[in-house]
Amino acid sequence: MAFLLVWLITATVLAQETPVEPVRQLHDAMIKPASDAIFNVAREAPKSVEAWTAVAGAGLTLSKSGQLMMLQAPASNREKWITLSRQLTLVGRTAQRAAEARNLDALMHASDRVIVVCETCHAPYRHRSSR
Numbered sequence: 676m677a678f679l680l681v682w683l684i685t686a687t688v689l690a691q692e693t694p695v696e697p698v699r700q701l702h703d704a705m706i707k708p709a710s711d712a713i714f715n716v717a718r719e720a721p722k723s724v725e726a727w728t729a730v731a732g733a734g735l736t737l738s739k740s741g742q743l744m745m746l747q748a749p750a751s752n753r754e755k756w757i758t759l760s761r762q763l764t765l766v767g768r769t770a771q772r773a774a775e776a777r778n779l780d781a782l783m784h785a786s787d788r789v790i791v792v793c794e795t796c797h798a799p800y801r802h803r804s805s806r
């Protein structure tokens with residue numbers, strides 16, 4: 676518990692100075708694994724209840740990661756970051772709903788939209804904030 680508190684405070688302090696660390700943590704813990712699970716559907720369609728449930732969970736995780744990314748908006752060009760974080764939440768939710776409905780076409784479509792959101796944010800922000 677104390678450790679968690681220290682981590683939270685550290686993360687908050689870091690966020691004020693530079694948004695880089697929390698952004699990486701969100702990628703490692705949520706964005707990368709969740710989007711991989713969604714992208715994988717194009718190669719291998721879910722075939723069991725468990726597989727569909729896992730993809731729906733990935734959609735939910737992705738949508739939550741968008742809400743957390745919103746809190747990491749950099750000082751400059753803030754609006755665009757917030758818009759893109761919100762889009763991540765929306766496409767994550769769309770993927771979740773498609774998986775819940777076991778609609779493969781809708782899921783692939785959502786997956787394509789996820790990629791666009793990732794790339795649209797990386798174009799202006801990724802290079803700059805990794806310095």
Ligand code: HEC
Binds near residue numbers: 789793794802805
């Ligand atoms: C709101 C902005 C934003 C969105 C949306 C976003 N990213 Fe990122 N991403 C970043 C930033 C900023 C960095 C650079 C972070 C750094 O260098 O510390 C980054 C870095 C990365 C990296 C390399 C960093 C690492 O951990 O090795 C990968 C891979 C990545 N993003 C994948 C994705 C994928 C996949 C998605 C979509 C599902 C996505 N990102 C959505 C902002 C975003």
